[in-house]
Amino acid sequence: MSLPAIRTALDLLAEQVLAGGEGEALVLPLHALQARGLTREDLTVHLERLRAINEVGPDDEVVEDACQRALEIVEGRSPHGLIWDAAHTAAALISQTLGVPEIVAALPYAVEPSDLLPPRPAVATDEAGARGIAERIISDLANLASVPTRADVYRAPKSSFTTRPAALLSFPDRLVLEALTLSVEGRLDSLLPAEVLWPRGRSRRPNESPSETVLGWTSRYVVKADVSHFYESIEHSTLATLLVRRLGMPVLRGRAFEALLDAVMGSSRGLPQGPPVSDVLSSAYLLPVDLALAATTPYVRFADDLFFPAETLGDGRRILRHVEHLASDVGLALNSAKTLVMRRETYEEGLRTPEDDLSDLNELITNAAAVTMALGDPGEITGLLQDLGVSEEQLWGLFYHQTLTLEDVMSGVVDERREMLFDKYAGYLRAAADMLESGAGHGHLDLVEKIAREGLSFLATSPTDRLDARQLAPLQRWLPTLVPRIVEYLGSRDTGSHEWVTAYIVARLVTNVRDQEWETAWLAYAATLIQDHSEELLAALAALCRDSSAGGLARAEALRALAHHGGAYEELWMGIVDSLSPALRMEHQIAVAAAGIAPRRSLTPLEAPPSEDPPRDGPIQ
DSSP states (O other): OOHHHHHHHHHHHHHHHHTTOOTHHHHHHHHHHHHTTOOHHHHHHHHHHHHHHHHHTTOOHHHHHHHHHHHHHHHTOSTTOOOOSHHHHHHHHHHHHOOHHHHHHHHHHHTSOOSSSSOOOOOOOOHHHHHHHHHHHHHHHHTTSSOOOOOEEEEEESSSSOEEEEEEOOHHHHHHHHHHHHHHHHHHHHHSOTTEEESOOTTSOOOSOHHHHHHTOOOSEEEEEEBTTHHHHOBHHHHHHHHHHTTOOOHHHHHHHHHHHHHHHTSSBOOOBSSTHHHHHHHHHTHHHHHHHHTTSOOEEETTEEEEEESSHHHHHHHHHHHHHHHHHTTOOBOTTTOEEEEHHHHHHHTOOHHHHHHHHHHHHHHHHHHHHHHTOTHHHHHHHHHTTOOHHHHHHHHTSOOSOHHHHHHHHHHHHHHHHHHHHHHHHHHHHHHHHHTTTGGGHHHHHHHHHHHHHHHTTOSSOSOOHHHHHHHHHHOGGGHHHHHHHHHTSOTTSOHHHHHHHHHHHHTOOGGGHHHHHHHHHHTTSOSOOOHHHHHHHHHHHHOGGGOHHHHHHHHHHHHHTTOOBHHHHHHHHHHSOHHHHHHHHHHHHHHTOOOBSSOOTTTSOOTTSOOTTSSOO
Protein backbone atom coordinates (compact mmCIF):
# COMPACT_ATOMS: atom_id res chain seq x y z
CA MET A 1 0.00 0.00 0.00
CA SER A 2 1.27 3.47 -0.89
CA LEU A 3 1.58 6.33 1.60
CA PRO A 4 -1.83 7.79 0.56
CA ALA A 5 -3.41 4.38 1.21
CA ILE A 6 -1.82 4.25 4.68
CA ARG A 7 -3.16 7.76 5.26
CA THR A 8 -6.63 6.51 4.30
CA ALA A 9 -6.42 3.65 6.81
CA LEU A 10 -5.28 6.07 9.54
CA ASP A 11 -8.18 8.40 8.75
CA LEU A 12 -10.64 5.51 8.95
CA LEU A 13 -9.19 4.48 12.31
CA ALA A 14 -9.61 8.02 13.65
CA GLU A 15 -13.23 8.12 12.41
CA GLN A 16 -14.05 4.82 14.12
CA VAL A 17 -12.47 5.97 17.38
CA LEU A 18 -14.37 9.25 17.38
CA ALA A 19 -17.60 7.35 16.68
CA GLY A 20 -16.94 4.92 19.59
CA GLY A 21 -16.40 1.98 17.25
CA GLU A 22 -16.15 -1.59 18.49
CA GLY A 23 -14.98 -4.98 17.24
CA GLU A 24 -14.68 -5.32 13.48
CA ALA A 25 -15.05 -1.58 12.96
CA LEU A 26 -11.72 -1.04 14.72
CA VAL A 27 -10.07 -4.24 13.48
CA LEU A 28 -10.48 -3.30 9.80
CA PRO A 29 -8.16 -0.25 9.74
CA LEU A 30 -5.79 -1.71 12.36
CA HIS A 31 -5.39 -4.94 10.38
CA ALA A 32 -4.80 -2.96 7.18
CA LEU A 33 -2.09 -0.88 8.84
CA GLN A 34 -0.42 -3.97 10.30
CA ALA A 35 -0.44 -5.62 6.86
CA ARG A 36 1.29 -2.54 5.43
CA GLY A 37 4.27 -2.84 7.74
CA LEU A 38 3.37 -0.65 10.73
CA THR A 39 4.66 -2.19 13.96
CA ARG A 40 2.81 -2.70 17.23
CA GLU A 41 4.76 0.27 18.60
CA ASP A 42 3.71 2.44 15.63
CA LEU A 43 0.02 1.72 16.21
CA THR A 44 0.30 2.12 19.99
CA VAL A 45 1.94 5.54 19.61
CA HIS A 46 -0.75 6.65 17.16
CA LEU A 47 -3.60 5.56 19.46
CA GLU A 48 -1.96 7.17 22.49
CA ARG A 49 -1.75 10.37 20.45
CA LEU A 50 -5.50 10.19 19.78
CA ARG A 51 -6.10 9.70 23.53
CA ALA A 52 -3.94 12.73 24.38
CA ILE A 53 -5.79 14.93 21.88
CA ASN A 54 -9.08 13.80 23.41
CA GLU A 55 -7.88 14.48 26.97
CA VAL A 56 -6.82 18.07 26.27
CA GLY A 57 -9.93 18.68 24.17
CA PRO A 58 -13.46 17.36 24.59
CA ASP A 59 -12.38 14.58 27.00
CA ASP A 60 -15.12 12.39 25.58
CA GLU A 61 -15.47 9.05 27.43
CA VAL A 62 -16.76 7.39 24.26
CA VAL A 63 -13.49 8.26 22.50
CA GLU A 64 -11.43 7.13 25.50
CA ASP A 65 -13.25 3.78 25.62
CA ALA A 66 -12.77 3.29 21.87
CA CYS A 67 -9.03 4.02 22.21
CA GLN A 68 -8.79 1.49 25.02
CA ARG A 69 -10.55 -1.15 22.91
CA ALA A 70 -8.25 -0.39 19.97
CA LEU A 71 -5.17 -0.73 22.20
CA GLU A 72 -6.43 -4.12 23.44
CA ILE A 73 -6.75 -5.21 19.79
CA VAL A 74 -3.21 -4.01 19.01
CA GLU A 75 -1.80 -5.75 22.07
CA GLY A 76 -3.65 -8.99 21.31
CA ARG A 77 -5.73 -8.91 24.52
CA SER A 78 -9.04 -8.79 22.67
CA PRO A 79 -10.91 -11.64 20.93
CA HIS A 80 -10.25 -9.60 17.79
CA GLY A 81 -6.59 -9.09 18.73
CA LEU A 82 -3.87 -8.74 16.12
CA ILE A 83 -1.14 -11.38 15.95
CA TRP A 84 2.37 -10.01 16.18
CA ASP A 85 4.48 -13.15 15.81
CA ALA A 86 7.44 -13.32 13.43
CA ALA A 87 5.35 -14.89 10.66
CA HIS A 88 2.79 -12.07 10.53
CA THR A 89 5.49 -9.45 10.85
CA ALA A 90 7.40 -11.04 7.97
CA ALA A 91 4.31 -11.20 5.76
CA ALA A 92 3.54 -7.54 6.31
CA LEU A 93 7.10 -6.40 5.64
CA ILE A 94 7.78 -8.67 2.67
CA SER A 95 4.77 -7.40 0.75
CA GLN A 96 6.09 -3.86 1.20
CA THR A 97 9.66 -4.51 0.11
CA LEU A 98 9.61 -7.19 -2.61
CA GLY A 99 8.20 -6.88 -6.12
CA VAL A 100 6.97 -9.41 -8.65
CA PRO A 101 10.09 -9.17 -10.91
CA GLU A 102 12.37 -10.02 -7.99
CA ILE A 103 10.35 -13.12 -7.09
CA VAL A 104 10.24 -14.22 -10.73
CA ALA A 105 14.05 -13.90 -10.93
CA ALA A 106 14.39 -16.06 -7.82
CA LEU A 107 12.26 -18.94 -9.11
CA PRO A 108 15.07 -20.96 -10.79
CA TYR A 109 16.96 -21.00 -7.47
CA ALA A 110 13.88 -21.84 -5.41
CA VAL A 111 13.34 -25.15 -7.23
CA GLU A 112 16.89 -26.41 -6.72
CA PRO A 113 17.02 -29.62 -4.63
CA SER A 114 18.40 -29.83 -1.11
CA ASP A 115 21.88 -31.36 -0.88
CA LEU A 116 21.06 -33.13 2.43
CA LEU A 117 17.99 -35.09 1.28
CA PRO A 118 17.60 -37.88 -1.29
CA PRO A 119 18.35 -36.41 -4.73
CA ARG A 120 15.75 -35.26 -7.19
CA PRO A 121 16.27 -33.66 -10.60
CA ALA A 122 16.32 -29.90 -10.99
CA VAL A 123 13.51 -28.56 -13.16
CA ALA A 124 13.16 -25.83 -15.74
CA THR A 125 10.91 -22.90 -14.88
CA ASP A 126 8.30 -21.17 -17.00
CA GLU A 127 8.51 -17.36 -16.87
CA ALA A 128 4.86 -16.79 -17.67
CA GLY A 129 3.74 -19.18 -14.95
CA ALA A 130 6.33 -17.71 -12.59
CA ARG A 131 4.76 -14.27 -12.85
CA GLY A 132 1.37 -15.63 -11.84
CA ILE A 133 2.94 -17.40 -8.86
CA ALA A 134 4.77 -14.23 -7.81
CA GLU A 135 1.66 -12.06 -8.04
CA ARG A 136 -0.34 -14.51 -5.95
CA ILE A 137 2.37 -14.71 -3.26
CA ILE A 138 2.64 -10.92 -2.98
CA SER A 139 -1.16 -10.58 -2.80
CA ASP A 140 -1.54 -13.26 -0.11
CA LEU A 141 1.21 -11.74 2.00
CA ALA A 142 -0.15 -8.21 1.65
CA ASN A 143 -3.56 -9.31 2.93
CA LEU A 144 -2.05 -11.62 5.57
CA ALA A 145 -3.98 -14.42 3.87
CA SER A 146 -0.74 -16.36 3.90
CA VAL A 147 2.18 -16.07 6.30
CA PRO A 148 5.55 -17.88 6.48
CA THR A 149 5.41 -21.26 8.22
CA ARG A 150 7.85 -23.28 10.29
CA ALA A 151 10.20 -25.31 8.07
CA ASP A 152 10.05 -29.10 8.06
CA VAL A 153 13.17 -30.44 9.77
CA TYR A 154 14.69 -33.88 9.21
CA ARG A 155 17.60 -35.05 11.32
CA ALA A 156 20.47 -35.98 8.99
CA PRO A 157 23.49 -37.74 10.56
CA LYS A 158 26.53 -35.52 11.00
CA SER A 159 28.65 -38.11 12.80
CA SER A 160 28.12 -41.50 14.39
CA PHE A 161 26.23 -39.97 17.31
CA THR A 162 25.13 -36.46 16.26
CA THR A 163 22.81 -35.05 13.63
CA ARG A 164 22.22 -31.82 11.76
CA PRO A 165 18.80 -30.33 10.90
CA ALA A 166 18.03 -30.66 7.20
CA ALA A 167 15.36 -28.03 6.58
CA LEU A 168 12.69 -28.02 3.89
CA LEU A 169 10.86 -24.70 3.44
CA SER A 170 7.42 -24.24 1.98
CA PHE A 171 7.62 -23.11 -1.63
CA PRO A 172 6.48 -19.48 -1.04
CA ASP A 173 8.92 -19.10 1.86
CA ARG A 174 11.79 -20.54 -0.15
CA LEU A 175 10.94 -18.26 -3.07
CA VAL A 176 10.81 -15.14 -0.90
CA LEU A 177 14.07 -16.03 0.88
CA GLU A 178 15.77 -16.47 -2.48
CA ALA A 179 14.40 -13.15 -3.75
CA LEU A 180 15.61 -11.27 -0.66
CA THR A 181 19.07 -12.81 -1.01
CA LEU A 182 19.35 -12.12 -4.74
CA SER A 183 19.14 -8.41 -4.02
CA VAL A 184 22.53 -8.43 -2.27
CA GLU A 185 24.28 -11.35 -3.94
CA GLY A 186 26.18 -9.35 -6.55
CA ARG A 187 27.41 -6.88 -3.95
CA LEU A 188 28.54 -9.74 -1.71
CA ASP A 189 30.52 -11.37 -4.49
CA SER A 190 32.34 -8.12 -5.21
CA LEU A 191 33.26 -7.58 -1.55
CA LEU A 192 34.42 -11.08 -0.66
CA PRO A 193 38.21 -11.38 -0.87
CA ALA A 194 39.72 -13.76 -3.40
CA GLU A 195 40.73 -16.02 -0.51
CA VAL A 196 37.09 -17.14 -0.20
CA LEU A 197 36.71 -19.94 -2.74
CA TRP A 198 33.17 -20.97 -1.81
CA PRO A 199 30.42 -20.10 -1.23
CA ARG A 200 30.18 -16.91 -3.20
CA GLY A 201 27.24 -15.95 -5.41
CA ARG A 202 25.24 -18.80 -6.98
CA SER A 203 26.57 -17.75 -10.39
CA ARG A 204 30.11 -18.60 -9.24
CA ARG A 205 30.48 -22.27 -8.43
CA PRO A 206 33.73 -23.44 -6.83
CA ASN A 207 36.31 -24.14 -9.53
CA GLU A 208 39.07 -25.24 -7.19
CA SER A 209 39.49 -26.88 -3.83
CA PRO A 210 41.34 -25.28 -0.93
CA SER A 211 44.04 -27.95 -1.27
CA GLU A 212 45.29 -26.34 -4.50
CA THR A 213 46.01 -23.13 -2.61
CA VAL A 214 47.37 -24.86 0.50
CA LEU A 215 49.75 -27.03 -1.53
CA GLY A 216 51.14 -23.86 -3.10
CA TRP A 217 52.36 -22.66 0.29
CA THR A 218 55.90 -23.52 1.37
CA SER A 219 55.20 -23.39 5.13
CA ARG A 220 56.19 -26.24 7.43
CA TYR A 221 52.76 -26.31 9.06
CA VAL A 222 49.15 -25.98 7.94
CA VAL A 223 46.57 -24.54 10.34
CA LYS A 224 42.95 -25.62 9.95
CA ALA A 225 40.12 -23.79 11.76
CA ASP A 226 36.58 -25.16 11.73
CA VAL A 227 33.56 -23.17 12.96
CA SER A 228 31.48 -25.05 15.52
CA HIS A 229 27.78 -25.58 14.63
CA PHE A 230 28.12 -22.85 12.03
CA TYR A 231 24.68 -22.76 10.43
CA GLU A 232 22.87 -23.33 13.73
CA SER A 233 24.77 -20.45 15.41
CA ILE A 234 24.03 -17.66 12.94
CA GLU A 235 22.02 -14.89 14.64
CA HIS A 236 19.26 -13.51 12.42
CA SER A 237 19.44 -9.98 13.83
CA THR A 238 23.22 -9.85 13.31
CA LEU A 239 22.88 -11.23 9.77
CA ALA A 240 20.18 -8.68 8.91
CA THR A 241 22.36 -5.88 10.30
CA LEU A 242 25.32 -7.04 8.19
CA LEU A 243 23.14 -7.20 5.08
CA VAL A 244 21.94 -3.64 5.67
CA ARG A 245 25.21 -2.10 6.87
CA ARG A 246 27.75 -3.78 4.59
CA LEU A 247 25.73 -4.94 1.57
CA GLY A 248 23.28 -2.08 1.16
CA MET A 249 20.02 -3.95 1.81
CA PRO A 250 17.23 -1.44 2.62
CA VAL A 251 16.34 -1.33 6.32
CA LEU A 252 12.73 -2.40 5.73
CA ARG A 253 13.95 -5.38 3.73
CA GLY A 254 16.45 -6.23 6.46
CA ARG A 255 13.61 -6.30 9.00
CA ALA A 256 11.59 -8.55 6.67
CA PHE A 257 14.58 -10.83 6.26
CA GLU A 258 15.07 -11.20 10.02
CA ALA A 259 11.36 -11.85 10.64
CA LEU A 260 11.21 -14.42 7.83
CA LEU A 261 14.13 -16.40 9.22
CA ASP A 262 12.71 -16.20 12.74
CA ALA A 263 9.42 -17.59 11.42
CA VAL A 264 10.73 -20.47 9.31
CA MET A 265 13.35 -21.55 11.87
CA GLY A 266 11.15 -21.04 14.94
CA SER A 267 14.09 -19.33 16.62
CA SER A 268 16.23 -16.20 16.44
CA ARG A 269 19.21 -18.30 15.30
CA GLY A 270 20.04 -20.72 12.52
CA LEU A 271 19.96 -20.95 8.74
CA PRO A 272 17.94 -23.68 7.00
CA GLN A 273 20.48 -26.36 6.06
CA GLY A 274 20.03 -27.89 2.63
CA PRO A 275 18.80 -25.01 0.43
CA PRO A 276 21.77 -23.52 -1.49
CA VAL A 277 20.66 -20.00 -0.53
CA SER A 278 21.98 -20.64 2.98
CA ASP A 279 25.49 -21.10 1.59
CA VAL A 280 25.39 -17.53 0.25
CA LEU A 281 23.98 -16.17 3.51
CA SER A 282 26.67 -17.92 5.53
CA SER A 283 29.34 -16.09 3.51
CA ALA A 284 27.55 -12.80 4.13
CA TYR A 285 27.70 -13.55 7.85
CA LEU A 286 31.45 -14.24 7.70
CA LEU A 287 32.22 -11.15 5.58
CA PRO A 288 33.69 -9.14 8.52
CA VAL A 289 35.89 -12.10 9.46
CA ASP A 290 37.05 -12.58 5.87
CA LEU A 291 37.89 -8.90 5.37
CA ALA A 292 39.87 -8.78 8.61
CA LEU A 293 41.81 -11.95 7.78
CA ALA A 294 42.53 -10.89 4.20
CA ALA A 295 44.13 -7.68 5.54
CA THR A 296 46.41 -9.47 8.01
CA THR A 297 47.39 -12.99 6.97
CA PRO A 298 47.49 -15.43 4.05
CA TYR A 299 44.56 -17.87 4.21
CA VAL A 300 41.94 -19.65 2.18
CA ARG A 301 38.31 -20.43 3.09
CA PHE A 302 35.99 -23.10 1.75
CA ALA A 303 32.58 -23.06 3.51
CA ASP A 304 33.34 -22.91 7.24
CA ASP A 305 36.83 -24.44 6.94
CA LEU A 306 39.72 -21.97 7.03
CA PHE A 307 43.35 -22.83 6.27
CA PHE A 308 46.51 -20.82 7.10
CA PRO A 309 50.26 -21.34 6.55
CA ALA A 310 52.50 -21.33 9.64
CA GLU A 311 56.25 -21.78 10.05
CA THR A 312 56.12 -22.88 13.70
CA LEU A 313 53.62 -24.28 16.17
CA GLY A 314 53.73 -20.95 17.98
CA ASP A 315 52.71 -19.13 14.80
CA GLY A 316 49.83 -21.58 14.43
CA ARG A 317 48.58 -20.90 17.95
CA ARG A 318 48.74 -17.13 17.41
CA ILE A 319 46.76 -17.45 14.19
CA LEU A 320 44.06 -19.50 15.92
CA ARG A 321 43.76 -17.01 18.78
CA HIS A 322 43.25 -14.25 16.19
CA VAL A 323 40.57 -16.29 14.36
CA GLU A 324 38.82 -17.09 17.66
CA HIS A 325 38.65 -13.40 18.49
CA LEU A 326 37.20 -12.48 15.07
CA ALA A 327 34.66 -15.31 15.18
CA SER A 328 33.48 -14.37 18.68
CA ASP A 329 32.70 -10.84 17.44
CA VAL A 330 29.85 -12.32 15.37
CA GLY A 331 28.78 -14.87 17.98
CA LEU A 332 30.69 -17.87 16.60
CA ALA A 333 33.19 -20.29 18.15
CA LEU A 334 35.74 -22.74 16.77
CA ASN A 335 35.27 -26.48 16.91
CA SER A 336 38.13 -27.69 19.10
CA ALA A 337 37.90 -31.25 17.78
CA LYS A 338 38.41 -30.15 14.16
CA THR A 339 40.71 -27.15 14.70
CA LEU A 340 44.39 -28.09 14.62
CA VAL A 341 47.94 -27.26 13.58
CA MET A 342 49.41 -30.08 11.47
CA ARG A 343 52.66 -30.74 9.70
CA ARG A 344 52.52 -30.16 5.97
CA GLU A 345 53.23 -33.84 5.30
CA THR A 346 50.25 -34.84 7.43
CA TYR A 347 47.98 -32.52 5.45
CA GLU A 348 49.23 -33.87 2.13
CA GLU A 349 48.75 -37.48 3.23
CA GLY A 350 45.15 -36.76 4.18
CA LEU A 351 44.39 -35.66 0.61
CA ARG A 352 45.29 -38.97 -1.01
CA THR A 353 42.52 -40.94 -2.73
CA PRO A 354 42.65 -44.15 -4.80
CA GLU A 355 42.11 -42.15 -7.97
CA ASP A 356 45.07 -39.92 -7.04
CA ASP A 357 47.30 -42.98 -6.77
CA LEU A 358 46.23 -44.22 -10.20
CA SER A 359 46.61 -40.77 -11.74
CA ASP A 360 50.12 -40.38 -10.31
CA LEU A 361 51.05 -43.84 -11.54
CA ASN A 362 49.82 -43.08 -15.04
CA GLU A 363 51.70 -39.75 -15.07
CA LEU A 364 54.89 -41.41 -13.83
CA ILE A 365 54.83 -44.04 -16.55
CA THR A 366 53.93 -41.54 -19.28
CA ASN A 367 56.72 -39.10 -18.38
CA ALA A 368 59.37 -41.77 -17.95
CA ALA A 369 58.37 -43.47 -21.18
CA ALA A 370 58.41 -40.22 -23.16
CA VAL A 371 61.94 -39.34 -22.00
CA THR A 372 63.29 -42.84 -22.53
CA MET A 373 61.80 -43.31 -25.95
CA ALA A 374 63.11 -39.93 -27.05
CA LEU A 375 66.61 -41.00 -26.04
CA GLY A 376 66.28 -44.30 -27.84
CA ASP A 377 67.42 -46.33 -24.77
CA PRO A 378 64.79 -48.80 -23.47
CA GLY A 379 66.89 -49.73 -20.44
CA GLU A 380 65.40 -47.23 -18.01
CA ILE A 381 61.78 -47.83 -18.99
CA THR A 382 62.38 -51.59 -18.81
CA GLY A 383 63.53 -51.32 -15.20
CA LEU A 384 60.63 -49.09 -14.30
CA LEU A 385 58.07 -51.43 -15.86
CA GLN A 386 59.65 -54.45 -14.17
CA ASP A 387 59.36 -52.67 -10.81
CA LEU A 388 55.68 -52.13 -11.55
CA GLY A 389 55.12 -55.84 -12.21
CA VAL A 390 55.25 -55.99 -16.03
CA SER A 391 56.17 -59.53 -17.11
CA GLU A 392 59.14 -60.51 -19.27
CA GLU A 393 56.75 -61.67 -21.96
CA GLN A 394 55.13 -58.23 -22.11
CA LEU A 395 58.52 -56.52 -22.25
CA TRP A 396 59.58 -58.71 -25.18
CA GLY A 397 56.34 -57.94 -26.94
CA LEU A 398 56.90 -54.21 -26.38
CA PHE A 399 60.60 -53.76 -27.23
CA TYR A 400 61.57 -56.66 -29.48
CA HIS A 401 58.57 -58.29 -31.19
CA GLN A 402 56.63 -54.98 -31.20
CA THR A 403 53.35 -56.87 -30.81
CA LEU A 404 52.41 -54.57 -27.91
CA THR A 405 52.36 -50.79 -27.70
CA LEU A 406 53.47 -48.80 -24.67
CA GLU A 407 49.85 -47.71 -24.29
CA ASP A 408 48.78 -51.37 -24.04
CA VAL A 409 51.32 -52.09 -21.35
CA MET A 410 50.55 -48.89 -19.41
CA SER A 411 46.82 -49.62 -19.49
CA GLY A 412 47.45 -53.09 -18.13
CA VAL A 413 49.63 -51.75 -15.30
CA VAL A 414 47.01 -49.18 -14.24
CA ASP A 415 44.22 -51.75 -14.43
CA GLU A 416 46.22 -54.16 -12.30
CA ARG A 417 46.93 -51.46 -9.74
CA ARG A 418 43.22 -50.55 -9.74
CA GLU A 419 42.38 -54.17 -8.98
CA MET A 420 44.89 -54.12 -6.12
CA LEU A 421 43.21 -51.02 -4.71
CA PHE A 422 39.78 -52.59 -5.07
CA ASP A 423 41.02 -55.57 -3.08
CA LYS A 424 42.65 -53.30 -0.50
CA TYR A 425 39.54 -51.24 0.19
CA ALA A 426 37.20 -54.22 0.11
CA GLY A 427 39.44 -56.00 2.61
CA TYR A 428 39.51 -52.94 4.86
CA LEU A 429 35.73 -52.52 4.81
CA ARG A 430 35.14 -56.21 5.49
CA ALA A 431 37.48 -56.01 8.47
CA ALA A 432 35.86 -52.77 9.65
CA ALA A 433 32.41 -54.37 9.50
CA ASP A 434 33.63 -57.32 11.59
CA MET A 435 35.20 -54.94 14.12
CA LEU A 436 32.01 -52.93 14.43
CA GLU A 437 29.96 -56.08 14.92
CA SER A 438 32.29 -57.32 17.67
CA GLY A 439 32.57 -53.89 19.31
CA ALA A 440 36.32 -53.65 18.73
CA GLY A 441 36.04 -50.65 16.41
CA HIS A 442 33.69 -48.51 18.46
CA GLY A 443 36.50 -46.35 19.83
CA HIS A 444 37.67 -45.37 16.33
CA LEU A 445 34.40 -44.56 14.55
CA ASP A 446 35.63 -41.29 13.03
CA LEU A 447 38.64 -42.97 11.42
CA VAL A 448 36.60 -45.92 10.20
CA GLU A 449 33.98 -43.55 8.75
CA LYS A 450 36.56 -41.48 6.85
CA ILE A 451 38.16 -44.45 5.10
CA ALA A 452 34.84 -46.24 4.57
CA ARG A 453 33.36 -43.14 2.90
CA GLU A 454 36.28 -43.02 0.46
CA GLY A 455 36.27 -46.78 -0.06
CA LEU A 456 32.55 -47.12 -0.81
CA SER A 457 32.70 -44.47 -3.55
CA PHE A 458 35.76 -46.13 -5.08
CA LEU A 459 34.23 -49.62 -4.92
CA ALA A 460 31.11 -48.29 -6.67
CA THR A 461 33.29 -48.14 -9.82
CA SER A 462 34.20 -51.85 -9.55
CA PRO A 463 32.53 -54.07 -12.16
CA THR A 464 32.22 -56.89 -9.61
CA ASP A 465 30.81 -57.11 -6.10
CA ARG A 466 33.46 -56.52 -3.46
CA LEU A 467 30.99 -56.12 -0.59
CA ASP A 468 27.55 -57.51 0.17
CA ALA A 469 24.83 -57.18 2.80
CA ARG A 470 26.97 -58.77 5.51
CA GLN A 471 29.39 -55.84 5.40
CA LEU A 472 26.95 -53.05 4.52
CA ALA A 473 24.53 -53.72 7.39
CA PRO A 474 26.97 -53.06 10.27
CA LEU A 475 28.50 -50.10 8.41
CA GLN A 476 25.06 -48.53 8.07
CA ARG A 477 24.04 -49.36 11.63
CA TRP A 478 27.12 -47.83 13.28
CA LEU A 479 27.96 -45.14 10.73
CA PRO A 480 24.67 -43.66 9.46
CA THR A 481 26.52 -40.84 7.66
CA LEU A 482 27.57 -43.49 5.14
CA VAL A 483 24.00 -44.13 3.97
CA PRO A 484 24.26 -41.95 0.80
CA ARG A 485 27.52 -43.76 -0.12
CA ILE A 486 25.94 -47.15 0.57
CA VAL A 487 23.03 -46.16 -1.69
CA GLU A 488 25.55 -45.12 -4.34
CA TYR A 489 27.21 -48.53 -4.09
CA LEU A 490 23.87 -50.37 -4.27
CA GLY A 491 22.84 -48.36 -7.31
CA SER A 492 26.09 -49.23 -9.10
CA ARG A 493 25.40 -52.98 -8.96
CA ASP A 494 23.88 -54.89 -11.87
CA THR A 495 20.75 -56.09 -10.13
CA GLY A 496 19.89 -58.50 -12.89
CA SER A 497 22.24 -61.01 -11.23
CA HIS A 498 22.58 -59.40 -7.80
CA GLU A 499 19.38 -60.28 -5.96
CA TRP A 500 21.07 -59.49 -2.64
CA VAL A 501 20.84 -55.78 -3.49
CA THR A 502 17.05 -55.87 -3.65
CA ALA A 503 16.94 -58.08 -0.55
CA TYR A 504 19.09 -55.57 1.34
CA ILE A 505 16.81 -52.66 0.43
CA VAL A 506 13.68 -54.64 1.32
CA ALA A 507 15.13 -55.64 4.70
CA ARG A 508 15.92 -52.02 5.57
CA LEU A 509 12.47 -50.82 4.51
CA VAL A 510 10.66 -53.53 6.45
CA THR A 511 12.60 -52.71 9.64
CA ASN A 512 11.91 -48.97 9.31
CA VAL A 513 12.37 -47.11 12.61
CA ARG A 514 10.67 -43.76 13.15
CA ASP A 515 13.77 -41.93 14.43
CA GLN A 516 15.68 -43.14 11.36
CA GLU A 517 13.39 -41.47 8.85
CA TRP A 518 16.28 -39.89 6.93
CA GLU A 519 17.97 -43.28 6.46
CA THR A 520 14.71 -44.97 5.46
CA ALA A 521 14.06 -42.24 2.89
CA TRP A 522 17.48 -42.78 1.35
CA LEU A 523 16.92 -46.55 1.11
CA ALA A 524 13.54 -45.94 -0.53
CA TYR A 525 15.32 -43.68 -3.00
CA ALA A 526 17.82 -46.52 -3.65
CA ALA A 527 14.90 -48.55 -5.00
CA THR A 528 14.67 -46.08 -7.91
CA LEU A 529 18.28 -46.84 -8.90
CA ILE A 530 17.83 -50.56 -9.52
CA GLN A 531 16.11 -52.45 -12.32
CA ASP A 532 14.65 -55.26 -10.24
CA HIS A 533 11.06 -54.65 -9.17
CA SER A 534 10.27 -57.93 -7.42
CA GLU A 535 6.99 -58.47 -5.63
CA GLU A 536 8.84 -58.25 -2.31
CA LEU A 537 10.22 -54.80 -3.16
CA LEU A 538 6.85 -53.46 -4.34
CA ALA A 539 5.16 -54.86 -1.24
CA ALA A 540 7.76 -53.29 1.08
CA LEU A 541 7.40 -49.90 -0.63
CA ALA A 542 3.59 -50.06 -0.51
CA ALA A 543 3.67 -51.02 3.19
CA LEU A 544 5.99 -48.09 3.95
CA CYS A 545 3.63 -45.74 2.09
CA ARG A 546 0.76 -46.84 4.34
CA ASP A 547 2.77 -46.61 7.57
CA SER A 548 1.94 -43.16 8.95
CA SER A 549 4.47 -43.65 11.76
CA ALA A 550 7.27 -43.71 9.17
CA GLY A 551 7.21 -39.94 8.64
CA GLY A 552 6.39 -37.90 5.56
CA LEU A 553 9.86 -37.88 3.99
CA ALA A 554 10.17 -41.67 4.03
CA ARG A 555 6.63 -42.17 2.73
CA ALA A 556 7.11 -39.64 -0.07
CA GLU A 557 10.31 -41.35 -1.22
CA ALA A 558 8.62 -44.77 -1.02
CA LEU A 559 5.75 -43.48 -3.15
CA ARG A 560 8.18 -42.08 -5.71
CA ALA A 561 10.03 -45.42 -5.89
CA LEU A 562 6.76 -47.35 -6.15
CA ALA A 563 5.63 -45.14 -9.02
CA HIS A 564 9.06 -45.53 -10.67
CA HIS A 565 8.44 -49.28 -10.88
CA GLY A 566 4.82 -48.85 -11.96
CA GLY A 567 3.37 -50.01 -8.65
CA ALA A 568 1.52 -46.90 -7.42
CA TYR A 569 -2.22 -46.54 -7.91
CA GLU A 570 -4.32 -43.39 -7.63
CA GLU A 571 -5.99 -44.09 -4.28
CA LEU A 572 -2.66 -44.69 -2.58
CA TRP A 573 -1.04 -41.75 -4.36
CA MET A 574 -3.68 -39.21 -3.37
CA GLY A 575 -3.84 -40.46 0.20
CA ILE A 576 -0.09 -40.05 0.66
CA VAL A 577 0.17 -36.68 -1.09
CA ASP A 578 -2.73 -35.23 0.92
CA SER A 579 -1.03 -36.24 4.17
CA LEU A 580 2.28 -34.50 3.34
CA SER A 581 3.26 -31.08 4.64
CA PRO A 582 3.05 -28.24 2.06
CA ALA A 583 6.85 -28.15 1.73
CA LEU A 584 7.17 -31.90 1.23
CA ARG A 585 4.18 -32.01 -1.12
CA MET A 586 5.88 -29.48 -3.40
CA GLU A 587 9.14 -31.47 -3.35
CA HIS A 588 7.23 -34.60 -4.29
CA GLN A 589 5.42 -32.85 -7.15
CA ILE A 590 8.69 -31.48 -8.55
CA ALA A 591 10.39 -34.88 -8.30
CA VAL A 592 7.68 -36.88 -10.03
CA ALA A 593 7.16 -34.22 -12.70
CA ALA A 594 10.89 -34.23 -13.52
CA ALA A 595 10.92 -38.03 -13.63
CA GLY A 596 7.76 -38.21 -15.74
CA ILE A 597 6.07 -40.75 -13.46
CA ALA A 598 2.43 -40.94 -12.44
CA PRO A 599 0.07 -43.32 -10.60
CA ARG A 600 -1.94 -46.08 -12.28
CA ARG A 601 -5.71 -46.13 -12.15
CA SER A 602 -6.16 -49.84 -11.43
CA LEU A 603 -5.64 -51.60 -8.13
CA THR A 604 -3.81 -54.93 -8.09
CA PRO A 605 -4.18 -57.56 -5.33
CA LEU A 606 -0.56 -56.95 -4.32
CA GLU A 607 -1.17 -53.26 -3.70
CA ALA A 608 -4.52 -53.56 -1.96
CA PRO A 609 -4.29 -53.38 1.84
CA PRO A 610 -5.43 -56.47 3.78
CA SER A 611 -9.15 -56.22 4.54
CA GLU A 612 -8.68 -57.45 8.12
CA ASP A 613 -6.06 -54.79 8.90
CA PRO A 614 -7.20 -51.44 7.45
CA PRO A 615 -4.58 -48.71 7.13
CA ARG A 616 -4.37 -46.08 9.85
CA ASP A 617 -4.38 -43.15 7.44
CA GLY A 618 -8.09 -43.27 6.57
CA PRO A 619 -8.12 -42.02 2.97
CA ILE A 620 -5.52 -44.54 1.81
CA GLN A 621 -7.29 -47.65 0.49
